[in-house]
Amino acid sequence: xxxxxxxxxxxxxxxxxxxxxxxxxxxxxxxxxxxxxxxxxxxxxxxxxxxxxxxxxxxxxxxxxxxxxxxxxxxxxxxxxxxxxxxxxxxxxxxxxxxxxxxxxxxxxxxxxxxxxxxxxxxxxxxxxxxxxxxxxxxxxxxxxxxxxxxxxxxxxxxxxxxxxxxxxxxxxxxxxxxxxxxxxxxxxxxxxxxxxxxxxxxxxxxxxxxxxxxxxxxxxxxxxxxxxxxxxxxxxxxxxxxxxxxxxxxxxxxxxxxxxxxxxxxxxxxxxxxxxxxxxxxxxxxxxxxxxxxxxxxxxxxxxxxxxxxxxxxxxxxxxxxxxxxxxxxxxxxxxxxxxxxxxxxxxxxxxxxxxxxxxxxxxxxxxxxxxxxxxxxxxxxxxxxxxxxxxxx
Numbered sequence: 001x002x003x004x005x006x007x008x009x010x011x012x013x014x015x016x017x018x019x020x021x022x023x024x025x026x027x028x029x030x031x032x033x034x035x036x037x038x039x040x041x042x043x044x045x046x047x048x049x050x051x052x053x054x055x056x057x058x059x060x061x062x063x064x065x066x067x068x069x070x071x072x073x074x075x076x077x078x079x080x081x082x083x084x085x086x087x088x089x090x091x092x093x094x095x096x097x098x099x100x101x102x103x104x105x106x107x108x109x110x111x112x113x114x115x116x117x118x119x120x121x122x123x124x125x126x127x128x129x130x131x132x133x134x135x136x137x138x139x140x141x142x143x144x145x146x147x148x149x150x151x152x153x154x155x156x157x158x159x160x161x162x163x164x165x166x167x168x169x170x171x172x173x174x175x176x177x178x179x180x181x182x183x184x185x186x187x188x189x190x191x192x193x194x195x196x197x198x199x200x201x202x203x204x205x206x207x208x209x210x211x212x213x214x215x216x217x218x219x220x221x222x223x224x225x226x227x228x229x230x231x232x233x234x235x236x237x238x239x240x241x242x243x244x245x246x247x248x249x250x251x252x253x254x255x256x257x258x259x260x261x262x263x264x265x266x267x268x269x270x271x272x273x274x275x276x277x278x279x280x281x282x283x284x285x286x287x288x289x290x291x292x293x294x295x296x297x298x299x300x301x302x303x304x305x306x307x308x309x310x311x312x313x314x315x316x317x318x319x320x321x322x323x324x325x326x327x328x329x330x331x332x333x334x335x336x337x338x339x340x341x342x343x344x345x346x347x348x349x350x351x352x353x354x355x356x357x358x359x360x361x362x363x364x365x366x367x368x369x370x371x372x373x374x375x376x377x378x379x380x381x382x383x384x385x386x387x388x389x390x391x392x393x394x395x
Contacts, residue, residue, distance in 0.1 A: 227258025232265025
């Protein structure tokens with residue numbers, strides 16, 4: 001994505017270096033999505049989610065001067081120091097909570113994740129006990145699945161390096177390696193009393209952020225874990241394929257964000273055009289709109305929680321403010337700031353906060369989150385189905 005394109009990213013300052021996303025995805029299966037980018041300038045953005053100037057406003061004093069940042073990086077390089085490190089220190093001092101600096105490889109991974117793809121072996125790793133690491137998920141059709149790996153297998157070593165005591169992000173970085181499709185990695189694994197070495201070849205794999213489930217009463221559950229490329233269309237297609245009159249549970253719990261254009265397309269499944277959100281960029285107020293022609297009559301309940309972030313909050317706010325959905329769960333995370341990438345002299349990229357977005361009713365999301373219409377904890381899905389049945393969307 002070219003510099004100068006606004007984004008809504010969710011990697012806060014202080015996240016472990018190398019963990020490009022707030023979830024650990026590097027080199028293995030992306031278990032949640034990545035960012036909250038504003039729309040790219042393509043046909044999708046033109047149809048839904050396109051940014052449109054609305055009015056001028058005062059500049060946000062909390063934003064970072066990208067030109068000053070670039071000068072600081074250049075000065076460090078002239079002194080034989082790291083431009084990226086100087087940029088990181090500059091952003092840290094600025095107080096920009098969501099500002100981040102990426103090297104070329106990290107930024108390429110970042111962009112790849114937004115496209116709903118990654119290069120890896122197709123498994124997710126998680127902590128097992130105090131120091132161990134285990135396989136938590138294996139992606140269908142990926143190298144790990146074809147080799148017979150299973151969730152629950154213990155990971156002992158990667159390319160001869162023991163993983164005991166390493167952080168999960170360090171382990172997945174080893175699994176990712178150089179990120180080149182076709183490159184090999186040797187895993188040492190254990191399952192019960194069995195132990196073996198397995199050589200896998202990394203491949204470019206697609207993530208599947210949208211899953212659809214139909215209940216016996218006709219209710220359709222659409223779970224969206226990320227708004228990566230194509231997710232909005234998947235939501236819209238699922239709504240169109242649902243039985244006439246059937247209610248929809250839109251599950252946005254744990255959705256860490258994604259492309260705002262995709263969230264706008266998802267909104268278009270339920271709205272007949274109109275405002276999705278407004279946001280400001282360097283003092284200029286703009287707006288995101290849905291396409292017309294959505295299903296405005298089908299009963300709809302949206303499930304949200306503290307892991308609902310960024311673009312997912314934008315969609316939640318639009319559906320709630322416009323009276324289109326009943327929201328059930330707990331308060332969302334509260335990430336509503338806009339980032340813009342700036343290229344630095346050494347080739348690294350800084351994502352700097354340039355503004356904030358608001359719901360159609362004008363509510364600021366950043367730092368506040370969105371409060372559900374009905375609070376619910378562990379049994380949120382059950383309560384949501386009860387609410388949906390009361391709306392006429394299921395028995």
